[in-house]
Amino acid sequence: MAAAPNTAHRVAYTINGVIRVATVEPGVTLLDLLREEFDLTGTKKGCDHGQCGACTVLMNGHRINSCLVLAVSRSGSVVTTIEGIGTSDGLHPLQEAFVKHDALQCGYCTPGQICSAIGLISEGTAKTRDEIREGMSGNLCRCGAYTGIVDAIEEVMAAVSDAESLP
């Protein structure tokens, strides 16, 4: 990302537990910073307009559309992307449930769905299938894997309320 020296800014983010710094132009979104600069391409771009949810990441624990955040504006934040979910040899329960319920086809919306679902569960407001549907409606899936997505989230949600917290 070439930058004209007079307009570029230094930013620092803690991404998946690692502090990352970069020099960015004011017009660069957090999404493009992640994908182009940090090569964290698990976060997807589906619209760049906050309309599809493919770019969903967790910022300071909340789900956000990273395409709507200018990288310069939230420097210092803690960001979790799909690459920071699950461990190197194990899948996060939601990742596992997505595979088990075949809650994906092409997989392009999937990282955003999973990050969004983690956000949804920790918000704790959705209890029923209808509420899950509503709460997940910011994440479009053109492959139409919605029923599987709701099944996966419902299953993990039930396990969480049993154990009171996510593993």
Next chain:
Amino acid sequence: MDQEQTVTGKSIFRIDGPPKVRGEAKYAAEYKVPDLLHAYVVTASIAKGRILSIDLSAARQFPGVVEILSHKNRPWFWPVSFLYKDAAGPPGKPFMPLYDDRVHFSGQPVALVIAESYEAARDAAALVGVTYKAEPHATDLARSPAFIPRKHRIGVAPVPHPTGDADRAFASAPVKIEAAYTTSPENHHPMELFATTVEWGDNIVTVYDKTQSPKSVELFLKVAFRLIGRKVRVVSSYVGGGFGLGLRPQQSVFLAVMAAKSLKRSVRLVLPRDHMFALGYRANTVQTVSLAADEKGRLQAIRHKAIAATSQFEDAQDPILLFSASLYRCDNVKLNYELAKLDTVSPCDMRAPGAATGMFALESAMDELAYALGADPLALRLTNYTERDQSENRPFSSKALRECYAQGSERFGWDKRSHAPRSMREDKELIGWGMATGAWEAAMSPAPARAEVRLRSDGKFEVTSSITDIGTGTYTILSQIAADELETPIERIVVRLGDSALPFNPIQGGSWTAATSGAAVQSACRKLKAKITSQAKKAGVLDRRPGTELLSASALADLLKLRRGGELSATGTMFSPPFGKRFSSATHAAVFAEVRVDEELSVVRVTRIVCAVAAGRILNPTTARSQIIGATVMGIGKALHEDTAYDHNLGRCMAHSFGDYHIPSNADVYDIDVVFVDETDTQVSPLGVKGVGEIGVVAVAPAIANAIFHATGQRMRDLPITIDRLARARSRAS
């Protein structure tokens, strides 16, 4: 191997699931390439005319801009259009971006800005000033003259010939209906943006592309850009959905390679969502259907006329009328298929092209006829059931549609339906139940497919094929087929796909991948198994006790050691079946839908759908079910939301984002129940497979429209059935 141990036909989890849920699967725009430039397209703001001038002064000065290409300074092209033909192109002259000063459609690329960063390219593109000389345009199908296409599109079934005398039979029949239906243009909108990353090298050009056919993109690029001496490799290991839009080499790959070639640099082009409206669309149609029956409901005449949109430069054709002559028993059938030229990009096959629009009209008309007769809509279908394809006068290779009706209606509870419209309600909502029949071709690819399987030194079998997996489950089903053929656990199968350097496969479309590419894998595995068995016998390492694998990992390792590293491999080829089939082959579906319509607000909710499908052998019920569910969701969009609305004054598509082009969201989708009906078919393909990619979408829109009629008493003949259309129909009626 006995039935117990086989994995084909079982619900195996998608093997590409783990890399996808981890975010590790790489799509076209995600490959790290050194020294990468970024491109952004400037698009035409008029629908028709000429470019008079392009002012680049401001854009060129924008920091980071490297080059701006237009028709004036682009690299040389072959001036003959047939060299730009592709495997899925219709008759006509394919569109070539930046070819000359002519504007053929609004949204057409007119310049390409290439810069050091994505942001610089995007922002500089906004500074490019183009002046045009506009000419009168036509984008309104209803006002454009229709014609019968002179050249038939290869690969699309021709319109069936007329039988009997439909006009006379219609005139004299006691019960009849005639109605006009329209369908709006729709866009595919896979979630992944169309993107290409070109890694430019002196000897090899690697193109990471979003396509449904790496092989045809490779061939296209070699010819179109005269890269004949160079090695061109097109990689599409993961494709974020296609739905038909990736069947042809897209504008993105054309422009990215053009930029890379002229700068001798690596270039990435990601099209923004608004540009994806101008890549291709499902043709909008105007249709008329006339149906006549005797008092018992037996069809006496079917007339179906369709006029579909196409561009000025290509005659795109879809099998809209394909099933109008073969789905029901009727001696008098007359079909007319015409096109009308519009100043738009060419339509591009979209999931169940043709059938999804034609069957909306036919199956809505069948519902209208049922009400004209006072008959149950399902009973009317059964009255006219046919075991033979009358239009071709031959039997079906198999047809378990009757079982689809039976199992689907039972699962749905159709027998509890009250016949009269507006007879079911709960609180403020009117409830409606509707049904429709679906059909789609069960075809093998007309082009051959190849696959290779190799025994690796680690004892695993590697299956390779250039076919893509656009979310369809191809990785998974090919693993299953290989595991069974090689009599080995699926864990020992590795599948590599989506790379033009791998064995040739045709485009991934037509629902034929499982049958065609699957058969190539089957054949390769059989050959390799024979090879291994004979060599292992000679080497004395064969263990053929019942219940054991063909060869244990250690025996295979011994065998490879004896061969001193020489690898064992085999290639299989699936040739298209010979012409002049003795039977017709089709997949069938029966879809039952429940809608709830808010009486005051006209908001429609599709609360329940049962889809019973007969598609021959189902290789993996899990991934196949997802295909049907996904297609059903797309059908809901077609029925209620999706409309690439045009401003005909400007000749411009008014939708430019998901904010104004609505696709179903999670909250729009309730229960979808899929039933696979048993259907054994030994003739349709070597694996007995018919394909499930498209059948799911066909009957959804008519089933929903029929359910809306049942709920409200309003017959909605124009798709999509939006809230305002339904509200207007209601106020007209009252």
